[in-house]
Amino acid sequence: MNPSTLAPADAPAAADVTTLAEAIDTACARMAPTWPLDQFIAVNPYWGWVDQPMPQAAAALESLGGTRLTLPREWFAAQWRAGHLQRPHLEAALRRAVGDATPPIALASHLNALVSELEGAGRAGPAGDGQRFALVTDLRDGAAPPRPGVSWADMVTHQVSQHCAAFFDGHQASWGMQDAAGLYESWRGQLAADHGLPWHHGHAALARRLAALPAAPRDVVAAALGGLGVGPAGQLAYLSALLMSVGGWAAWCAHERWQARLLGKDNDQIEQLLAIRITWDWLLHDDAPPGTVPAGWAHRWSVANVVTAQRQEAQRTDWLLQHALEIAFQQPLVAGLARSARPQADMPEVQAVFCIDVRSEVYRRALEAADPGVQTRGFAGFFGLPIAYAPVGSAMVRPQLPGLLSPALCVTEGTGDANLSQVLAQRRRSALQASAQWERFRAAPSSGFSFVESLGLLYAGKLVRQSLPDTATPARWEGTGLAASDAASLRPQLPQAVSAPEEGAAIAHKVLTAMGMVRDFAPLVLLAGHGSQTANNAHAAGLDCGACGGQTGEVNARALADLLNTPAVREHLAPLGITLGAGVHFVPGLHNTTTDEVVLFDTHLVPASHTGHLQRLRTSLKVAGDRARAERAPTLGLAPLASQPAALEQALRERANDWAQVRPEWGLANNAAFIVAPRARSQHLNLSGRSFLHDYDHRLDPDNAVLTLIMTAPMVVTNWINMQYHASTVDNRRYGSGNKLLHNVVGGRLGVFEGNGGDLRIGLPLQSLHDGETLRHTPLRLSVFIEAPREAIDAVMDQHAVVRHLIGNGWMHLFWLEPQGAGVAQWWRGKWVAA
Secondary structure: OOHHHHOOOOOOOHHHOOOHHHHHHHHHHOOOOOOOHHHOOOOOOOHHHOOOOHHHHHHHHHHHHOOOOOOOHHHHHHHHHOOOOOHHHHHHHHHHHHOOOOOHHHHHHHHHHHHHHHHOOOOOOOOOOOOOOOOHHHHHOOOOOOEOOEOHHHHHHHHHHHHHHHHHOOOOOOOOOOOOOOHHHHHHHHHHOOOOOOOOOOHHHHHHHHHHOOOOHHHHHHHHHHHHOOOHHHHHHHHHHHHHHOHHHHHHHHHHHHHHHHOOOOOOHHHHHHHHHHHHHHHHHHHOOOOOOOOOHHHHHHHHHHHHHHHHHHOHHHHHHHHHHHHHHHHHHHHHHOOOOOOOOOOOOEEEEEEOOHHHHHHHHHHHHHOOOEEEEEEOOOOOOOEEEOOOOOOOOEEOOOOOOOOOEEEEEEOOOHHHHHHHHHHHHHHHHHHHHHHHHHHOOOHHHHHHHHHHHHHHHHHHHHHOOOOOOOOOHHHOOOOHHHHHOOEEEOHHHHHOHHHHHHHHHHHHHHHOOOOOOOOEEEEEEEEOOOOOOOOHHHHOEHHHOOEOOHHHHHHHHHHHHOHHHHHHHHHHOOOOOOOOEEEEEEEEOOOOEEEEOOHHHOOHHHHHHHHHHHHHHHHHHHHHHHHHHHHHOOHHHOOOHHHHHHHHHHHHHOOOOOOOOOOOOOOOEEEEOOHHHOOOOOOOOOEEEEOOOHHHOOOOHHHHHHHHOHHHHHHHHHHHHHHHHHOHHHHOOEOHHHEEEEOOOOEEEEOOOOOOEOOOEHHHOEOOOOEOOOOOOOEEEEEOOHHHHHHHHHHOHHHHHHHHOOOOEEEEEOOOOOOEEEEEOOEEEEO
């Protein structure tokens, strides 16, 4: 991958914005993308702001959007009372903030004031809502509302949102909107035809204004800014605030642009959305009764930076408390990582490679305890394969890699018999065509009554079955359109494994090198992807593997195992420096993170000589599953079953199939650390499912290529995950998706509404973060620990701006672990300091 493509914005920094074009580019670049529900990966919603220090960005986001990046001070006071936040943590945070040169008396005074703040809490920090700059829609709400009980701000958001939902819908509505004219132009026509809106000067005046508007989005923005009187100094702030007011749809349009740019193209939907939103403000401004818009309103946008600086000062205590709580988490982890476990002396019987996902940490620890002969490793769950997946006999092509990247290879399915593969492809095509015809019949207008009247009762049995407790394993999506026996005969394959083994060897060499697996292979190597199991869950993909584009890791694991087991590929791999002898076999598997079961695939291909190793692995996986389920049981309200393995396993299977279950598992809640080091560095620690674990041995990486890859890809992905959970927790209304019970899917896959309208909701549902009594995710910035030479880490930061921004601007904490030693240091304000 090219790390430069990760840059959060290709527009100038705010201080350098001098033209309207730059203001538009920067405002649009500040909106992070959101992925569709069927590829729902985690995203840092503040991605467009990471070129600024996090406290500074937080102040700007409050001023322009009314959001907060920390929880209220009462919450920190509760952490103080519970003992999670203590005086030494506050003192350490203060020392970092004010420096060691501060006189002890002054430091003690600051500390006492901070303690008094916590002990006297009841007092809240500055509120989010009401602190932001007012848009014209907000000013109009000071007068008569458009309708009883509905504000102008809500009505405008609803109107824009309904139009966007219809425009972008390509999967749900049978009769779609004509979109050839573009988002802005189609909206202009729709608004002109809407006679239900209350206009002070009448609908005819509105129609004339709309007809006179420029056709190009950027021209509309320029004309509106002139009409509103917002000068060059205030344009960036104002345009940013407008997009934040429809942040959900802005995020969707940002995704459209992101995908286009991955392909070397561009997309201007977000600029069209900006044109729509500024036109609303302009129209309401000119239609407002006298006195609605106060004198000086337009000029106030020019001093946004001054107000932001004042907000940053007002939030200083909040960031001290945030850092102190992060120190409370870091201190025991630093102490634990300063001493390593002794590396495994004997050659392992089995090596098991899991995703770096925090849920894998619990299972890996359980597997290591169940069988000391198993060595576990952590690697990104897409296993380094930049692939898309095209099931045989289907027109669908699905990405199976991180959203940061574009697929370079395509995996399809095969049986090893070309004729049989063609037969199965035709069977699937026929089944899918029949299914599509049936769906068209069901959705036809003429079926609105006749279908339900004649066939509705046939669905009663299915509804009853789905409502009863069920422990069955659902049919695999990958088997759609085929009988179970036919689907089982297919396996994902890279074409290079069959027709271009030399190319396949190059892929295998790159992957194994990145894994740090270049020698000393165990007889049996498990490649374990992961996925979840839930029912009736719009955000199900968010519980699958983010590194696989919101899909399970099955395809990647099976395709890589097939590649590495192919004799011709192994022949070409040996001259590249990696020898896979006949005594080494790779077996793919899938870790079900909801039930903590691991399913093995393609075991019929395991040589007879490895039968004993396979049986040992199966036994160990069963014991590990029991241990992992027992550890997770209390967090799911199943503590009484923790000592009853069979009953607990049944309960979790029922939970996974329960279509009324809003908390099937906790996903990546409470994630807080990313450890890049040999497993021996952390194997003696119980990390409680809060740490991403990526194996890395700097001795196998003389040119720092693997370290560069880790710090520019997996480290960025873990930041996205960490910040998605952070934002959804501290401000679920703007960066989360609200209550699952109220969700309505939009456009078949675009996202959800909470209820029947409002903005498109992004981020995580409340039920993914809160158990009804307390938060299950503590919003801490990610602490990254890397065991490598310091100069190697410094070199990666020097070469990659996005890495410098994330670390230097406080969007994550970076710690250095001394290779084969006990030293630990933290990167702080441009230098390494002792941790």
